Amino acid sequence: MPRLTAAPAPRQAALVFIFITVALDILAIGVVIPVLPTLIAGFFDNAADGAVAFGWFVTVFAIAQFFASPILGALSDRYGRRPVILASNLGLGLDYILLALAQTLPLLFLARVISGITSASIATAYAYVADVTPPERRAASYGMLGAAFGLGFVIGPALGGVLGDIDPRLPFWVAAALSLANFVYGWLILPESHPPERRRPFAWASLNPLNGVLWLRRQSHVLGLATVAFLAGLSHIVYPTTFVLYATWRYGWDAATIGLTLAVVGVCSAIVQGGLVRRVVPKIGEWRALLLGLAGGVIAFVGYGSASTAVVFWAFIPISALMGFVNPSAQALMTARVDATEQGRLQGAVAGLSALAGLVGPWTFTHLYATGIDPALGWNLPGVAFYAAAAALAVALAVVMRLRRQAATV
Numbered sequence: 001m002p003r004l005t006a007a008p009a010p011r012q013a014a015l016v017f018i019f020i021t022v023a024l025d026i027l028a029i030g031v032v033i034p035v036l037p038t039l040i041a042g043f044f045d046n047a048a049d050g051a052v053a054f055g056w057f058v059t060v061f062a063i064a065q066f067f068a069s070p071i072l073g074a075l076s077d078r079y080g081r082r083p084v085i086l087a088s089n090l091g092l093g094l095d096y097i098l099l100a101l102a103q104t105l106p107l108l109f110l111a112r113v114i115s116g117i118t119s120a121s122i123a124t125a126y127a128y129v130a131d132v133t134p135p136e137r138r139a140a141s142y143g144m145l146g147a148a149f150g151l152g153f154v155i156g157p158a159l160g161g162v163l164g165d166i167d168p169r170l171p172f173w174v175a176a177a178l179s180l181a182n183f184v185y186g187w188l189i190l191p192e193s194h195p196p197e198r199r200r201p202f203a204w205a206s207l208n209p210l211n212g213v214l215w216l217r218r219q220s221h222v223l224g225l226a227t228v229a230f231l232a233g234l235s236h237i238v239y240p241t242t243f244v245l246y247a248t249w250r251y252g253w254d255a256a257t258i259g260l261t262l263a264v265v266g267v268c269s270a271i272v273q274g275g276l277v278r279r280v281v282p283k284i285g286e287w288r289a290l291l292l293g294l295a296g297g298v299i300a301f302v303g304y305g306s307a308s309t310a311v312v313f314w315a316f317i318p319i320s321a322l323m324g325f326v327n328p329s330a331q332a333l334m335t336a337r338v339d340a341t342e343q344g345r346l347q348g349a350v351a352g353l354s355a356l357a358g359l360v361g362p363w364t365f366t367h368l369y370a371t372g373i374d375p376a377l378g379w380n381l382p383g384v385a386f387y388a389a390a391a392a393l394a395v396a397l398a399v400v401m402r403l404r405r406q407a408a409t410v
Contacts, residue, residue: 014128014132014189014190014191014193015129015132015133015141015144017182017185017186017189017190018085018125018128018129018145019144019145019147019148020148020182020185021085021089021121021125021182021186022122022125022145022148022149022152023148023149023151023152023155024089024092024152024175024178024179024182025088025092025118025119025121025122025125025152026148026149026151026152026153026156027152027155027156027159027175027178030152030153030154030155030156030157030159030160031156031157031159031160031171031172031175032099032160032171032172035160035163035164035168035171035172036057039108039168040053040057040105040108043105053105056109057108057109057112058362059359059362060109060112060113060116061112061113061115061116061119061358062116062355062358062359062362063116063355063359064112064113064114064115064116064117065116065117065119065351065354065355065358066352066355066356066358066359067117068116068117069123069348069349069351069352069354069355070123070345070348070349070351070352071348072084072088072121072123072124072348073123073124073127073344073345073346073347073348073349073351074344074345074348075344076123076124076127076194076344076348077127077194077199077200077341077342077343077344077345078199078200078201079199080192080193080194080199081124081127081128081131081192081193081194081344082186082190082191082192082193084121084124085121085124085125085128085186085190086183086186086187086190088118088119088121088124089118089121089179089180089182089183089186090179090180090183091114091117091118092115092118092119092179093176093177093178093179093180093182093183094176094180095111095114095115095118096172096173096175096176096179097172097173097176098110098111098114099111099115099169099172100169100172100173100176122351123344123347123348123350123351124344124347124348125145126142126145126331126347126350126351127194127343127344127346127347127348128193128194129141129142129145130335130340130343130347131193131194131340131343132193135332135335135336136282138328138331138332138335138336139277139278139281139282139286139289139328139329139331139332140277140278140281140282140328141328142277142327142328142331142332143272143273143274143276143277143278143281143324143328144273144274144277144278145273145328146269146272146273146274146277146324146327146328147269147270147273147274147275149269149273150266150267150269150270150273150274150324151266151270153262153266154262154263154266154267154270157262158263159171159174194343194344198340198341199341200341200342200345213349213352213353213356215345215349216349216350216353219338219346221337221338222334222337222338222346224399224400224402224403225330225333225334225403226334226349226350226353227396227399228290228294228326228330228396228399228400228403229326229327229330229331229334229350229353229354230353230354230356230357231392231393231395231396231399232294232297232323232326232327232330232392232393232396233353233354233357233358234357234360234361234389234392235297235301235389235390235392235393235396236323236389237357237358237361237362237365238301238361238365238385238386238388238389239265240362241361241362241365241366241385242365242366242368242369242385242386243258243262244258245366245369246369246382246383246385246386247261247313249373249382250382250383251309251310251313253310257310261314261317264314264317265317265320265321268317268318268320268321269321269323269324271321272321272322272324272325273324273328276324276325277289277324277325277328280325281325281328281329281332286329286330286332286333287329287333287400287404287407289325289328289329290325290326290329290330290333290400291397291400291401291404292322292325293322293323293324293325293326293329294323294326294393294396294397294400295322295397296319296320296321296322296323296325297320297322297323297326297389297390297393298390298393298394298397299316299319300316300317300319300320300322300323301320301386301387301389301390301393302386302387302390303315303316303319304316304320304383304386305381305382305383305384305385305386305387305390306383307383331350334346334350364388365385365388365389366385368384368385368388369382369384369385371384372384372385
């Protein structure tokens with residue numbers, strides 16, 4: 001078991017800043033949903049060509065995160081969390097300006113790569129929380145970061161849609177202003193959480209994104225939990241990749257109904273992660289909370305795939321929100337098993353796994369969905385992608401049950 005070092009008392013202003021940073025990073029993903037496809041399609045005469053190009057834009061964002069996450073994590077272990085977080089905020093703001101000004105497809109593509117790199121600072125934000133929060137309070141703090149995720153996904157698409165109706169470039173200008181303001185705010189108030197005596201030398205080998213995965217393979221005390229985090233992240237990708245297609249095909253929903261449903265999903269998630277996690281986890285413990293979240297996800301995804309009416313689908317939204325217990329609980333369990341000098345490396349490796357899920361998830365779920373509704377095959381299983389997501393969570397549930405039994409015998 002690695003030696004655990006006591007964490008200093010958290011500064012409320014610093015944790016608020018980290019919350020805002022994560023919310024803005026997720027908003028960076030959400031705000032472009034309503035406007036970026038239209039911008040890209042405008043460069044093509046054929047709508048199909050525009051759709052293919054947009055698919056590459058989605059993929060390259062995940063690739064950039066996959067490569068950048070472990071590098072930023074290692075840099076934060078060597079030079080501290082503050083410079084990495086501030087540099088990412090500054091880069092994100094400048095990238096929004098590039099997106100607003102870009103008049104050619106290559107420039108938009110370049111800007112999307114930069115967005116993936118700068119948004120990868122989320123791993124450093126998680127390491128910051130591990131630095132300043134004692135182990136028994138980390139699940140609650142990670143739950144607040146999860147609420148920031150939900151807030152970003154609720155506000156992002158809604159804000160992007162409203163501003164995009166005025167001008168398709170306006171969402172990027174507003175996001176740039178917010179990110180640069182956040183950089184200035186952080187420059188003034190954000191303290192360094194990782195003191196020099198805890199820092200570790202930077203290894204050039206960390207430039208290989210697969211090193212994070214290889215490092216996790218050698219960390220038997222966190223490998224199982226990291227696998228659970230990967231499977232949970234993979235299953236969640238079914239939302240952004242197939243939900244709109246599924247709801248339109250099966251229920252005939254219009255854009256307004258889809259947007260409202262996504263907002264309800266985000267609000268329920270924020271309630272669980274921002275409110276219930278810090279109250280429930282201390283009472284039942286991280287292991288039980290993790291099992292509760294995974295079981296809720298299995299039930300909800302099976303329900304989504306089987307729901308014959310919109311009302312039935314909506315009924316499973318609060319159950320799916322229980323997945324909000326998964327990441328905070330898994331993070332709390334993992335960080336308690338890693339030395340303070342390697343928190344950034346851990347978060348970079350876990351974020352790399354998340355980005356890897358972002359690479360394989362979209363192709364997997366969209367192809368499953370297409371197979372399920374293909375009349376030539378005659379399956380008539382529009383919910384097959386949700387069933388696959390439920391299966392991934394069921395595997396994660398089995399892994400957690402085994403790990404919990406092992407922990408009880410130690």
